[in-house]
Amino acid sequence: MIHEDQPLVLCMVGLPARGKSYIARKIVQYLSWCGSDARVFNVGSYRRSTLGAGQPAEFFDPGNAAGAEARGRVAESALADLLAWVKPGRTAVYDATNVGRKRRAWVRERCEAVGARVVYVESVCNDPDVIEANIRQTKLRSPDYEGVAESKAIDDFRGRIAHYARAMEPVDERDGPYIRLTDVGRRIETYDLTGWTLGRLVFLVMNLHIAPRSIWLTRHGESAWNAVGRIGGDAPLTPRGEAYAEALGSWLPTQVDAPDVWTSTLKRTVATAARLPWPSRALRVLDEIDAGRCDGLTYAQIESRWPDEFASRKADKLRYRYPLGESYEDVIARLDPVILELERMRRPAVVVAHQAVLRGLIAYFTGRPAADSPHLDVPLHTVIRLTPNAYGCDDTRFPLE
Ligand code: F6P
Numbered sequence: 001m002i003h004e005d006q007p008l009v010l011c012m013v014g015l016p017a018r019g020k021s022y023i024a025r026k027i028v029q030y031l032s033w034c035g036s037d038a039r040v041f042n043v044g045s046y047r048r049s050t051l052g053a054g055q056p057a058e059f060f061d062p063g064n065a066a067g068a069e070a071r072g073r074v075a076e077s078a079l080a081d082l083l084a085w086v087k088p089g090r091t092a093v094y095d096a097t098n099v100g101r102k103r104r105a106w107v108r109e110r111c112e113a114v115g116a117r118v119v120y121v122e123s124v125c126n127d128p129d130v131i132e133a134n135i136r137q138t139k140l141r142s143p144d145y146e147g148v149a150e151s152k153a154i155d156d157f158r159g160r161i162a163h164y165a166r167a168m169e170p171v172d173e174r175d176g177p178y179i180r181l182t183d184v185g186r187r188i189e190t191y192d193l194t195g196w197t198l199g200r201l202v203f204l205v206m207n208l209h210i211a212p213r214s215i216w217l218t219r220h221g222e223s224a225w226n227a228v229g230r231i232g233g234d235a236p237l238t239p240r241g242e243a244y245a246e247a248l249g250s251w252l253p254t255q256v257d258a259p260d261v262w263t264s265t266l267k268r269t270v271a272t273a274a275r276l277p278w279p280s281r282a283l284r285v286l287d288e289i290d291a292g293r294c295d296g297l298t299y300a301q302i303e304s305r306w307p308d309e310f311a312s313r314k315a316d317k318l319r320y321r322y323p324l325g326e327s328y329e330d331v332i333a334r335l336d337p338v339i340l341e342l343e344r345m346r347r348p349a350v351v352v353a354h355q356a357v358l359r360g361l362i363a364y365f366t367g368r369p370a371a372d373s374p375h376l377d378v379p380l381h382t383v384i385r386l387t388p389n390a391y392g393c394d395d396t397r398f399p400l401e
Contacts, residue, residue, distance in 0.1 A: 004195055007086040009111045010093045011104060013122040013171050015164050016157065017134045019184070020123050022390055023205060024095040025367075027121075030204050031091050031197070033363055034336070035318075035329060035370035041082040043096035046074040053143040057159030062167045075103070079110055086116050091197065093121075099168045104175050119198060120178040121205070122171045127183050133210075138390050184209055200336075207344035210390060215342055215365065216256060216350045217358050217384040220268035221245050225296075226380065232288060232295035237271050244381045247400045249275025252350065252383065259348040262286060269352045276350070285334050288354035292325020317374035328356060328374045335360045362386065365393045 010027060012020040024040045031038035047055070051070055059067040075096060082092045098104050098120070108118045125131055135157055139145065145153035171178045177192040179202060188206045193199070221241030225233045237245065253276070261280035263269035264287045273280045294302050294309070303310040313320040321327035335357065342349055342361070351361065355378050363373035365386045378384070381401050387394040 004197055005088050007088055007114070007116040008091045008195075008197060009082065009086060009107070009116045009118045010091065010201075011098055011107050011111075011118055011120050012093065012095045013098045013104065013120050013178075014124065015099065015168060016097065016161050017131050017139060018123040018125045019134060019210070020097075020121075021095055021138075022210065023121065023123055023181070023208065024093040026204065026208055027091075027093055027201060029364065029367045030201070030339075032367070032369040033332065033339075033373075034200070035332070036091060036197070037089060038091040038093070039085060040093045040095050041078045041085075043075050043078045043094075046078040047071070048143055050074050050077065053146065054148075055144070057156045057163065060160045060163040062163060079107065083110060083114050083116075086111075086114065088115075092116075097164055099164050101169045101175060104171070108176060118176060119193065120171045120175055122178060122180040124170070124180060124182045125184065130184060137210075179205065181205055203340055204343070207340050209344075209346065211346045212387070212389075213346060213348050214256065215361075215386045215388075216252065216259065216348065217361060217386065218248065218272070218350075218352055218382065219355055219358060219378060219380050220266075220272040220352060221248075222380055223268040229298040229300075230296055231299070232291040234266050234268075236267050241268065241272070244400065245272045245275050248272065248383065249277070251398075251400055253277055255385075256348050256350065259350045260345065261350045261352070263352045264288065264354060264357070266354075269354070273350075273352045278350075280350075280352070283338075285338055286351065286353040286357055289328065289331050289356035290322065290325040292322035294322050294325065318371050328360070329370065331356050332360050332363075332370055332373065335364075339364050358384070362395070366395055367392055 012024055014020050021042060028038040028040050051074065058064055061067060079094065082094055086092045094107060098107065104120060111118045135154060139157050140150060140153055171180060173191055179193065180189040185206045185208055188202070190202055193202065221237045221244035223241055224235040224238055227238050259278060261273055261276055261278050263273045263280050263282050265282045265284050266287055270282055309323065318328045321330065338361065358378045359373045359376045362376055362378065362384065363370070365388060381399065383398040383400060385396045385398065
């Protein structure tokens with residue numbers, strides 16, 4: 001992650017049910033995974049905790065002075081918390097409709113006063129089916145509609161959208177730098193963006209979609225070096241590892257249809273995928289963390305030969321880089337294109353790789369920060385099914401011994 005000196009505030013813009021909170025959450029998930037400090041400030045949650053859930057559609061009518069005043073107060077209190085939190089190196093996402101230019105100018109003014117840069121992220125969606133699916137999948141589960149009959153909740157929510165639609169002023173150059181996404185990444189427009197973080201985020205948001213699919217992950221079967229505790233290398237599978245490849249080859253096709261299959265370039269992953277009935281691609285980016293001078297040693301040998309190296313790794317496993325090798329941070333950085341491709345794909349994917357590499361992928365999809373990644377549990381001979389959804393990601397494990 002390239003450190004940027006100025007704090008960044010991404011101000012979401014768009015009518016209700018346009019996927020703003022989903023995009024906001026994905027942005028924070030991605031930046032945290034890259035090792036950056038990022039956080040969403042969701043005005044809807046402030047409204048619910050200050051004024052209570054279940055405000056009717058009329059509350060959102062721009063002509064309702066009391067409603068507008070109360071909404072202004074919660075917007076202010078979320079923004080105040082955001083401003084107290086942002087600092088150089090941090091990215092805050094201000095998640096609200098922000099449909100009016102005046103409101104957006106207010107956000108900009110307040111952020112610039114603390115030295116933060118503001119970029120608007122507008123989500124436009126004109127596809128009635130996508131809007132309908134979004135209302136059903138997310139809004140009906142919202143605390144705003146707890147205990148309300150479905151048809152009544154949908155009517156009320158449509159009323160809320162109509163109020164905002166009357167006040168909608170799309171973002172343009174007069175607002176300042178922006179990213180506009182139309183119809184779930186079908187069209188993307190950017191204006192006046194600069195810097196590393198924004199460049200990465202454009203790639204991320206253009207690949208997002210909410211079509212249901214699963215990502216299947218597994219480590220290779222046990223290798224000859226696993227069996228004796230040696231790290232790295234390019235050893236073949238043991239008979240136990242071969243038996244896992246066999247079990248995987250007969251079980252996985254009962255679970256998933258026509259996936260893309262990726263392995264690393266190392267013998268143990270290629271052999272593990274060999275019994276699957278689908279073609280596979282061997283990708284160098286999926287190779288195991290490079291242990292450099294420690295490659296081929298056991299942990300006990302590293303500790304006795306280079307106790308300082310061993311201790312440094314223990315103290316900061318994320319940043320520790322093996323002499324002439326890699327750190328977890330390096331692995332995460334090289335996995336970035338894999339993440340973007342997995343986000344983009346609509347077909348299921350099967351990834352046969354290694355402990356450190358899979359930790360990186362799981363950390364991203366399950367919304368964990370970079371620092372958690374070196375410590376995640378990824379046992380041998382276990383298939384992990386990740387299913388991203390509107391709120392997060394299901395992580396289901398299938399031991400196959
Ligand atoms: O032991 C198997 C292995 O894949 C090694 O090749 C690799 O160095 C290690 O796991 C990564 O795990 P950790 O970062 O916990 O040492």
